[in-house]
Amino acid sequence: xxxxxxxxxxxxxxxxxxxxxxxxxxxxxxxxxxxxxxxxxxxxxxxxxxxxxxxxxxxxxxxxxxxxxxxxxxxxxxxxxxxxxxxxxxxxxxxxxxxxxxxxxxxxxxxxxxxxxxxxxxxxxxxxxxxxxxxxxxxxxxxxxxxxxxxxxxxxxxxxxxxxxxxxxxxxxxxxxxxxxxxx
Amino acid sequence: xxxxxxxxxxxxxxxxxxxxxxxxxxxxxxxxxxxxxxxxxxxxxxxxxxxxxxxxxxxxxxxxxxxxxxxxxxxxxxxxxxxxxxxxxxxxxxxxxxxxxxxxxxxxxxxxxxxxxxxxxxxxxxxxxxxxxxxxxxxxxxxxxxxxxxxxxxxxxxxxxxxxxxxxxxxxxxxxxxxxxxxxxxxxxxxxxxxxxxxxxxxxxxxxxxxxxxxxxxxxxxxxxxxxxxxxxxxxxxxxxxxxxxxxxxxxxxxxxxxxxxxxxxxxxxxxxxxxxxxxxxxxxxxxxxxxxxxxxxxxxxxx
Amino acid sequence: xxxxxxxxxxxxxxxxxxxxxxxxxxxxxxxxxxxxxxxxxxxxxxxxxxxxxxxxxxxxxxxxxxxxxxxxxxxxxxxxxxxxxxxxxxxxxxxxxxxxxxxxxxxxxxxxxxxxxxxxxxxxxxxxxxxxxxxxxxxxxxxxxxxxxxxxxxxxxxxxxxxxxxxxxxxxxxxxxxxxxxxxxxxxxxxxxxxxxxxxxxxxxxxxxxxxxxxxxxxxxxxxxxxxxxxxxxxxxxxxxxxxxxxxxxxxxxxxxxxxxxxxxxxxxxxxxxxxxxxxxxxxxxxxxxxxxxxxxxxxxxxxxxxxxxxxxxxxxxxxxxxxxxxxxxxxxxxxxxxxxxxxxxxxxxxxxxxxxxxxxxxxxxxxxxxxxxxxxxxxxxxxxxxxxxxxxxxxxxxxxxxxxxxxxxxxxxxxxxxxxxxxxxxx
Numbered sequence: 001x002x003x004x005x006x007x008x009x010x011x012x013x014x015x016x017x018x019x020x021x022x023x024x025x026x027x028x029x030x031x032x033x034x035x036x037x038x039x040x041x042x043x044x045x046x047x048x049x050x051x052x053x054x055x056x057x058x059x060x061x062x063x064x065x066x067x068x069x070x071x072x073x074x075x076x077x078x079x080x081x082x083x084x085x086x087x088x089x090x091x092x093x094x095x096x097x098x099x100x101x102x103x104x105x106x107x108x109x110x111x112x113x114x115x116x117x118x119x120x121x122x123x124x125x126x127x128x129x130x131x132x133x134x135x136x137x138x139x140x141x142x143x144x145x146x147x148x149x150x151x152x153x154x155x156x157x158x159x160x161x162x163x164x165x166x167x168x169x170x171x172x173x174x175x176x177x178x179x180x181x182x183x184x
Numbered sequence: 185x186x187x188x189x190x191x192x193x194x195x196x197x198x199x200x201x202x203x204x205x206x207x208x209x210x211x212x213x214x215x216x217x218x219x220x221x222x223x224x225x226x227x228x229x230x231x232x233x234x235x236x237x238x239x240x241x242x243x244x245x246x247x248x249x250x251x252x253x254x255x256x257x258x259x260x261x262x263x264x265x266x267x268x269x270x271x272x273x274x275x276x277x278x279x280x281x282x283x284x285x286x287x288x289x290x291x292x293x294x295x296x297x298x299x300x301x302x303x304x305x306x307x308x309x310x311x312x313x314x315x316x317x318x319x320x321x322x323x324x325x326x327x328x329x330x331x332x333x334x335x336x337x338x339x340x341x342x343x344x345x346x347x348x349x350x351x352x353x354x355x356x357x358x359x360x361x362x363x364x365x366x367x368x369x370x371x372x373x374x375x376x377x378x379x380x381x382x383x384x385x386x387x388x389x390x391x392x393x394x395x396x397x398x399x400x401x402x403x404x405x406x407x408x409x410x411x412x413x414x415x416x417x418x419x420x421x422x423x424x425x426x427x428x429x430x431x432x433x434x435x436x437x438x439x440x441x442x443x444x445x446x447x448x449x450x451x452x453x454x455x456x457x458x459x460x461x462x463x464x465x466x467x468x469x470x471x472x473x474x475x476x477x478x479x480x481x482x483x484x485x486x487x488x
Numbered sequence: 489x490x491x492x493x494x495x496x497x498x499x500x501x502x503x504x505x506x507x508x509x510x511x512x513x514x515x516x517x518x519x520x521x522x523x524x525x526x527x528x529x530x531x532x533x534x535x536x537x538x539x540x541x542x543x544x545x546x547x548x549x550x551x552x553x554x555x556x557x558x559x560x561x562x563x564x565x566x567x568x569x570x571x572x573x574x575x576x577x578x579x580x581x582x583x584x585x586x587x588x589x590x591x592x593x594x595x596x597x598x599x600x601x602x603x604x605x606x607x608x609x610x611x612x613x614x615x616x617x618x619x620x621x622x623x624x625x626x627x628x629x630x631x632x633x634x635x636x637x638x639x640x641x642x643x644x645x646x647x648x649x650x651x652x653x654x655x656x657x658x659x660x661x662x663x664x665x666x667x668x669x670x671x672x673x674x675x676x677x678x679x680x681x682x683x684x685x686x687x688x689x690x691x692x693x694x695x696x697x698x699x700x701x702x703x704x705x706x707x708x709x710x711x712x713x714x715x716x717x718x719x720x721x722x723x724x725x726x727x728x729x730x731x732x733x734x735x736x737x738x739x740x741x742x743x744x745x746x747x748x749x750x751x752x753x754x755x756x757x758x759x760x761x762x763x764x765x766x767x768x769x770x771x772x773x774x775x776x777x778x779x780x781x782x783x784x785x786x787x788x789x790x791x792x793x794x795x796x797x798x799x800x801x802x803x804x805x806x807x808x809x810x811x812x813x814x815x816x817x818x819x820x821x822x823x824x825x826x827x828x829x830x831x832x833x834x835x836x837x838x839x840x841x842x843x844x845x846x847x848x849x850x851x852x853x854x855x856x857x858x859x860x861x862x863x864x865x866x867x868x869x870x871x872x873x874x875x876x877x878x879x880x881x882x883x884x885x886x887x888x889x890x891x892x893x894x895x896x897x898x899x900x901x902x903x904x905x906x907x908x909x910x911x912x913x914x915x916x
Contacts, residue, residue: 080208083220083250088485094201095208104216132217271805291807292691293761313809315691353691376688377696 011183013170020161020178025144028160029058032142033065035158040109043074045137047108051126052080052097054115054173058144062113077101079112084125099129106134111158115173117143120154144173187299187307188479191318191357199361203326206471206478210326212249213474223250226283226484231298232310233259233270233289238445238469239310239320243286246476252484255282274298278305283484286310292350306483314348317444321354323475324442325362327468328399331440336363341393342384343369344403344425344452347376347414351444352403356384359399369393369425373414390425394434400462402427402443402452422451432457440464490906491534492519495866496526498538501831502545502855503840511543513862516905521856534907536900538866544835545853546578546608546863546901548842550667550745551642551721551793552818554580554610556602557595558587563798563883565599569606570916571796571818571882573908576898578863579609579843579852580796580818584620585643591615591626596634607908607916608901609863611846613638616655616666622646625655632662637847640667642721643768645703647673652707656716665743665845667719668707670728671769675699680809682755682770690758692808697725697776700769704728708735711742719845720744722795724769726779733788743845745793746780748824749815749888753777757888763804763811764888767797770813781828784837791842792834794821798884816887819880822867824889826896831869839865866900873897873912881914 020028040046043066050059056078066074082095112126123141130139144160149167165171165180172179185193194202212220228247230240240256247254257277270289277285284306287295292313299307311317329335340359346352346368359366360383367385368375379386387393394400405421415421422428427441432454435441441453441463449455458465492514500509500521510526512519512533520528526535553559554568563571565582572580582599584590590599596612603610614631618624620641628639639659645668646652652668659666676699681687683694704720708731711718723729723744735742749767754774757765765771783789797814804811825834843853851861874893877885901909908915 082208083212083222083481088222093485095205099208099211101215128221132215132219134216269802269805270807289807291809293808296761297807313691314693350691353689377683377694378685378688380685381689 014184015179015181018179022177025177029061030065032158033062045109047075047110049077049079049112051114055113059113075102081125081129084129101133104134105136108136110136110139113142115144116171117146117156120150120152123154124152145171147171189295189309190316191354196361202478206326206475209477210474219249221251223252226252228252228284229255229277229282230286231257242472243476245473271301274301315350316354317350318354319476320351320444321358323472325358326475327464327471328440338364338398340364340366340399341369341397342401345374345405346370347374348406349403400441405452427453427457429454492530493534494526494529495536495538495543498541498543500856501542504855513905518860518862542867545839546865547576547838548852549577549580549794550842552580552796554582561800565602567883569608570914573607573901574881575818576822576865578903581611581613581846583642584613584615589615589620591618593630596631608903616641632664638665638667642669645669645671653710656714660716665717665719667721669721670700670703672699672702681758682772686755700725701727704731711740717741722747724750724772726776729779729783743790745791746789747795748821761808763808766811766813767815768813792837794818798882799886804886816882820889823894823897862902862905864902865898868899869896871897
């Protein structure tokens with residue numbers, strides 16, 4: 001949704017195909033939660049950080065799935081990357097919501113959560129931002145949709161769905177599922 | 185927004201936007217590393233033709249936290265005597281590749297004039313004569329909103345030397361735009377000659393006004409304007425318009441007391457009152473950095 | 489002597505009335521005036537078209553700062569007089585606040601000598617006090633002997649009431665007029681603009697109307713006390729007009745002037761902090777403007793005077809409260825006046841009445857009749873022009889009317905029989 005808001009000014013998202021239903025989306029979240037716990041040997045030292053604004057509900061969903069699977073609360077925070085973007089001054093960039101990192105990140109395993117991975121620039125900004133909160137032991141990336149078209153050497157660790165798209169298409173992620181469409 | 189010369193350049197939406205963005209920057213101020221790369225490569229000059237340590241430090245801290253390069257130009261009385269005009273100074277500084285100029289000047293309107301002289305620089309009014317000090321009013325609103333949650337509907341007293349106060353002019357515009365009601369509390373000799381068009385009420389009875397106030401903005405009595413001409417003595421001024429310990433007891437417990445600094449303890453505010461929980465003076469200073477970061481960000485990198 | 493000339497096809501308008509007439513000029517004198525006078529003109533005469541125009545006595549400015557000596561970077565007697573000629577003036581009174589000021593015969597002689605070479609008549613006003621310092625009387629008798637008819641400390645008023653009273657007493661015997669810049673210095677102190685809603689909002693220190701009115705009131709009382717002739721310079725407030733109205737009703741020898749800018753601009757013009765709109769006395773409120781216009785229409789105000797005050801560009805590129813006050817006026821005054829006044833009243837206020845006050849009548853401002861001195865202007869009431877500061881003839885550029893478009897403009901100026909302006913172009 002971060003993607004939608006940024007590119008959406010003055011134009012309307014017209015949905016074409018639903019690629020994941022709400023139930024599909026939930027199943028993907030649960031799977032990713034399990035993968036996160038498996039990869040990190042539990043939840044010890046794990047901090048989920050949802051990227052504002054699209055990644056935040058997904059991070060909450062993963063945290064909920066982890067609580068049910070592991071019986072414990074995972075630390076969770078939110079991050080707005082507006083101040084770290086590389087396109088400041090090139091187009092309107094405004095902070096979209098609060099940044100709230102629950103603890104110092106030095107030594108932690110941080111899992112960044114976002115809805116759609118596209119050019120990779122938001123994730124680059126997020127990596128920069130995270131480094132200002134301490135030196136994490138590892139940073140991993142969880143995205144609901146990887147739609148390709150990377151402009152930076154960034155790859156996700158956990159993917160809900162790989163979804164080949166055209167550049168001019170839009171991907172919308174909400175609690176109702178994932179839809180491909182265009183801006184008109 | 186091309187420049188920030190007056191609070192009236194912003195309007196309600198603009199003020200709300202500055203305050204919203206300032207919240208994000210206030211959070212930056214709580215991080216272990218209180219600096220973001222947002223304005224990397226931008227250059228900001230502070231041009232202060234009048235001494236002001238705190239406003240200058242606040243702007244420069246804001247610029248540095250945004251990773252901008254800061255050039256600090258202060259004009260002592262001697263340079264003015266050398267005869268270089270403000271215009272030449274501005275053109276010289278801009279030619280060094282500045283992206284924004286923060287201008288403070290003892291004469292009203294100089295930032296407005298500077299905005300006509302620059303080619304592409306953004307101009308921020310850092311306080312001009314008796315005219316305006318927009319970032320001060322914005323940080324006051326930010327602080328009050330932080331404490332009270334909302335500004336709409338609050339009753340604000342602006343107390344003291346309104347005549348010579350740029351802060352008062354900006355506050356009246358800002359509080360009014362955000363839906364507060366403003367009452368000026370001052371003797372006639374410290375009020376502007378005409379309040380035509382000002383959305384304010386006026387009284388000289390601080391005791392009567394105080395219990396109903398949600399916000400009390402104390403203005404600095406410009407001591408150099410001094411006793412004798414505008415008020416008989418400092419003692420009489422304090423007796424009638426100072427926030428004394430006795431008067432502080434009239435304050436609502438939830439009221440917010442602001443002061444633009446530097447405070448003259450014992451004149452406009454009693455020493456022990458300055459340390460009351462209602463007084464938010466240090467919080468204002470902290471928030472000043474976040475608000476000025478927001479202003480610089482919106483001018484140089486933001487959505488405008 | 490310059491070449492004879494004919495103003496053909498116009499209407500003559502002077503204090504006598506309005507009639508269709510050609511005007512023939514030779515040897516500095518009007519030789520013939522009549523519907524067909526052009527037919528009898530000498531064959532070598534220069535013929536200037538006056539079709540659709542009004543031929544009138546030249547304008548007389550009671551109040552021009554020509555800046556020489558001492559301020560030549562802003563204006564000289566020559567450039568100021570050229571501006572005057574372009575504006576339709578055939579005489580200007582040069583104000584004495586030069587550096588050094590016109591407070592002794594030596595400086596007056598210098599300015600008169602410069603004026604003698606200028607394209608229009610340059611009369612000189614002397615200072616009331618030595619150095620315009622308001623402390624000791626200047627040698628008015630010595631100056632009067634050189635032909636000085638008006639004395640003023642303009643730029644400031646004489647603050648000391650007792651001194652002003654003595655000056656009036658002294659002047660009465662000389663038959664000269666004292667002209668006052670009415671401003672109580674203490675009340676106006678620091679005032680950069682009119683004190684009112686705009687100054688309050690802009691945070692600029694203001695000069696209240698009362699600063700002017702208290703001195704207008706004081707000096708009217710002194711005129712009553714002494715019986716001397718008093719001229720009040722550049723009135724700017726409704727209250728001043730009322731005071732003068734009562735003084736005139738009482739029969740006192742009081743005359744007054746207003747400037748073109750005080751008749752069309754208000755303090756709102758200062759909103760952008762452009763020092764171009766800084767002037768002394770300051771631009772006042774809309775109400776004041778209306779009352780000044782009323783005063784002109786009912787004769788309480790006698791004259792429109794420019795207060796032409798050139799300032800070099802760098803002087804006006806200052807903070808508003810530091811910039812010097814003053815605006816150009818000579819080249820735009822007539823057009824400004826015609827924007828709200830009929831031609832007859834405009835000419836009365838700008839030609840024959842000021843000529844009387846300055847003691848220059850009838851060679852200036854007199855009726856256009858055979859044998860009269862040939863000081864004339866030819867006004868095209870239909871000509872439209874836009875003020876471009878860069879194209880003004882003054883050395884300075886500080887007009888508040890940049891970009892304004894006016895209808896009605898001076899076309900030709902005949903000074904002492906010579907065509908010094910032809911088709912709005914200066915001839916020398």
